[in-house]
Amino acid sequence: MPRPKTKEALLEVSLANYQKLNNFIDSFSKTEQEKDFPKGTMNRNIRDVLGHLHHWHLMFLNWYEVGMKGEKPSIPAEGYNWRTLPALNKKIHEKYMSLDLDKVRERFNTSHAKVTNLVVSHSNEELFVRKYYGWTGNNAMGAYIIGVLSSHYDWAHKLIKKAKK
Numbered sequence: 001m002p003r004p005k006t007k008e009a010l011l012e013v014s015l016a017n018y019q020k021l022n023n024f025i026d027s028f029s030k031t032e033q034e035k036d037f038p039k040g041t042m043n044r045n046i047r048d049v050l051g052h053l054h055h056w057h058l059m060f061l062n063w064y065e066v067g068m069k070g071e072k073p074s075i076p077a078e079g080y081n082w083r084t085l086p087a088l089n090k091k092i093h094e095k096y097m098s099l100d101l102d103k104v105r106e107r108f109n110t111s112h113a114k115v116t117n118l119v120v121s122h123s124n125e126e127l128f129v130r131k132y133y134g135w136t137g138n139n140a141m142g143a144y145i146i147g148v149l150s151s152h153y154d155w156a157h158k159l160i161k162k163a164k165k
Contacts, residue, residue, distance in 0.1 A: 003146065007124045010142060010150065011116065017153035018112060024157055025105075028164070034101055037163035042093055049156045050108040051096025052089065053148075057111035060148045064118065067135025075137075075144075112149070119145055 004010035025033060025046055036045045043049045059077055066073035074080075080088040096104055119127065126132055127142035136144065 007127055014149035017150045021153045021157045047101040047104045048093055051104045052092055053152055054108040054111050055092045056148045057115050073135055
C-alpha cells in the first residue's frame, strides 16, 4: 500500500493493518500465540512484539502532549536518538517481559485507540503539512503517526509471519 497522504487514507490503512495483525494473531491457538519464536530476534514472541508496538504508541502520545504545550519532546526518548534505537528497543523489550500476552494485548488495543482518536481530531493540514507544529521538526506529525500505526503494524505482521513459518 502506498504511504498515506490524507487523514482518511491514514485511518484506513492503519485500521486495515491493525485488523490484519490482530486477525493473524487470532489465527493461532492460545498455546501457539504464547510460544517463543526461533532464536535470532530480540522480540521473542507475540507478547514482545505487541509490547513494542504499545510502547511506541505511548512514546508518540508523550511527544504529542509535550509538543502541544510548546515544549520540545525527547524524540525518540530521553537519552536516546535514532542511532541508538537498538538500545531503546532492548529497554522496551525488558519492560514487558513480565506481563502476560492478554495484558499486553489489552494495553496495545487501548493505546492504538488513543492514537487513532488523536488522528480523528486533526485536519489533513495539521497531520500532513511539514513543520506545521514546531515539535515535529522538519516532519509532518502524520509521518510520526504512520511510523507508530500502519507501517509499524506491517512490520509486526511480517516479523510474526516469518517467525511462525
